[in-house]
Amino acid sequence: METVSRHGEKAREILLDAAEELFARYGIDAVSNRKIAEHAGTANHSAIKYHFGSRQDLLEAMLQRAMDGMRRCRASLPSAAGGPEASLRELVTVQALPWVYSFDALGRPSWRAQFLYQARLHPELPSIVGDSLRAEVLDAAAQSQAIREFEGIPEVVVKSRALILGPMFLGLCAQYERTVNEGRQRGNWESVGYFLVDSMVGMLAAPSTAPADFMAFGDD
Known part of the structure; x- marks a missing residue:
């Protein structure tokens, strides 16, 4: 269970890093959740919803x-x-x-x-x-x-x-x-x-x- 939790925290951090970069470069409204997931290197396009809930x-x-x-x-x-x-x-x-x-x-x-x-x-x-x-x-x-x-x-x-x-x-x-x-x-x-x-x-x-x-x- 602890390993799963650490993996989840790492995945959240990677998504936060990806969103921070894309929002900084292109603006918040110009970047979709799917783009963030792709930039974070995950094939799960629902990763934002899974790890955070909403935008x-x-x-x-x-x-x-x-x-x-x-x-x-x-x-x-x-x-x-x-x-x-x-x-x-x-x-x-x-x-x-x-x-x-x-x-x-x-x-x-x-x-x-x-x-x-x-x-x-x-x-x-x-x-x-x-x-x-x-x-x-x-x-x-x-x-x-x-x-x-x-x-x-x-x-x-x-x-x-x-x-x-x-x-x-x-x-x-x-x-x-x-x-x-x-x-x-x-x-x-x-x-x-x-x-x-x-x-x-x-x-x-x-x-x-x-x-x-x-x-x-x-x-x-």
Whole structure:
């Protein structure tokens, strides 16, 4: 029974890898379950249904795997400062770097950042990277008296800038992952991570010279 279980887990992992690559390269809606099974090297065209249940279950398993990888990297890092006394840079760093390190920990070629960049626009999937980055910024904005970088910046401006974080972060990570796959990269993933931290902090804390009242947030 244990051997069968290990075989099943291995088969699931191969299917997840195949789906991640195909979704990253061609887009989620452009790839059928049958194509995923074929790319995974199985003759069973119902493999996705057998191992995951539905296509939505497959996608959710892919997001969960990405989250698990990020959490493992976060757990391996030294404890970061947090709480009401944390600076904006500390808040952004503790959210961003574990994602970057999780991409770096993958084998080559890798497709996860590119898949997550595609998944962020899927109507039935949460934007797990963008949501986590935005939540930290908005939590900090709610405690803006402790975040000196937000002094003098209207709340609606902070919220508007926070919406940009996910696409900005994933866009550069996806682009860098492609260059790594093609052997054209410069620098390394860590340098990408700190560049992104610098960029996001700079964008969030930049002086406000125009209102952002064109953004609608409802009750958010």
